[in-house]
Amino acid sequence: MANSWWELQIVCDLALEDSIFWRLEQFGCRGTASETKGYSYLVRAYIPQEQVQLLDLAALSLWLRQDALVLGLPIPTTHWHLIDEEDWASSWKAHWQPQEVGDRFLIYPAWLPVPDQSDRFILRLDPGLAFGTGTHATTQLCLEALEMRIDQESHDIVADLGCGSGILSIGAIMLGAEKVYAVDVDPLAVRATRSNRTLNRVNSDRLIVEQGSIDRVMKMIDAPVDGIVCNILAEVIIDLIPQISAITKPTSWGILSGILLDQTKPVADLLEQQGWTIAALWRRQDWCCFNIRRS
Numbered sequence: 001m002a003n004s005w006w007e008l009q010i011v012c013d014l015a016l017e018d019s020i021f022w023r024l025e026q027f028g029c030r031g032t033a034s035e036t037k038g039y040s041y042l043v044r045a046y047i048p049q050e051q052v053q054l055l056d057l058a059a060l061s062l063w064l065r066q067d068a069l070v071l072g073l074p075i076p077t078t079h080w081h082l083i084d085e086e087d088w089a090s091s092w093k094a095h096w097q098p099q100e101v102g103d104r105f106l107i108y109p110a111w112l113p114v115p116d117q118s119d120r121f122i123l124r125l126d127p128g129l130a131f132g133t134g135t136h137a138t139t140q141l142c143l144e145a146l147e148m149r150i151d152q153e154s155h156d157i158v159a160d161l162g163c164g165s166g167i168l169s170i171g172a173i174m175l176g177a178e179k180v181y182a183v184d185v186d187p188l189a190v191r192a193t194r195s196n197r198t199l200n201r202v203n204s205d206r207l208i209v210e211q212g213s214i215d216r217v218m219k220m221i222d223a224p225v226d227g228i229v230c231n232i233l234a235e236v237i238i239d240l241i242p243q244i245s246a247i248t249k250p251t252s253w254g255i256l257s258g259i260l261l262d263q264t265k266p267v268a269d270l271l272e273q274q275g276w277t278i279a280a281l282w283r284r285q286d287w288c289c290f291n292i293r294r295s
């Protein structure tokens with residue numbers, strides 16, 4: 001079958017959602033969707049056929065079982081089958097619906113007709129193969145934190161590290177950021193952010209997107225930024241913190257998400273060593289989001 005995808009179906013206890021999403025992301029899954037099935041939860045995830053062997057899928061299933069055992073939760077069942085590209089797109093799209101996030105945003109799948117009126121910012125997205133549909137707690141925490149940080153008067157210049165679909169960059173622009181520098185190591189994320197920029201009619205002078213990480217941002221900017229938003233995993237964030245400090249100024253703020261509850265201490269310790277104040281620590285499910293500032 002040309003351009004085939006593995007569709008993984010995992011039936012699990014609701015409390016396992018976070019650890020399963022984390023495993024699937026680590027494994028390289030490109031799209032995920034979930035729905036409640038009675039007292040259980042059905043997670044669907046997709047990965048290109050050529051990227052994994054059957055043995056890899058068996059190993060993933062084992063990790064998911066072990067995670068559940070460690071957490072003392074019922075063991076999830078994992079099934080997989082091949083589907084073609086067209087079925088992948090329609091299957092995943094059928095499960096993703098518009099969603100209100102925070103007080104200001106309505107995240108809207110690109111393929112649905114836009115409502116005539118809304119008192120929210122309609123953030124249209126086709127994430128393609130990139131992460132960032134707004135359904136994940138870590139993304140929601142960032143959008144809500146951006147609502148608190150940015151307004152039309154603040155004229156903030158922002159860096160979005162690990163932009164995925166571009167959801168946070170576009171959200172920041174809608175709230176009033178003057179300019180956003182967005183980077184991602186994944187070329188598919190860069191492509192998705194650029195096409196979502198067009199979809200939301202954001203000028204390419206205001207949202208500058210390049211492949212890379214914070215060292216790329218250092219080359220893109222001509223002065224330190226006012227704010228940083230970074231929704232990656234704790235291990236990556238820890239590596240990035242010294243460079244984040246280097247591209248910010250004494251009045252800058254930061255929003256760091258994607259950090260599991262039991263990973264907060266090393267992140268907090270390093271931030272404090274680097275002269276950051278932790279203004280607030282928000283939690284949703286097992287995920288935490290640091291709202292930080294320099295002064």
Ligand SMILES: C[S@@+](CC[C@H](N)C(=O)[O-])C[C@H]1O[C@@H](n2cnc3c(N)ncnc32)[C@H](O)[C@@H]1O
Pocket residue numbers: 130131132133134138139142161162163164165166167168183184185186189212213214231232233236258
């Ligand atoms: C959890 S997704 C976040 C996507 C989007 N910002 C959101 O909040 O929904 C993390 C993204 O970071 C990217 N990434 C991982 N390590 C990175 C690094 N060292 N520098 C830049 N991007 C990175 C991944 O490719 C992925 O697109």
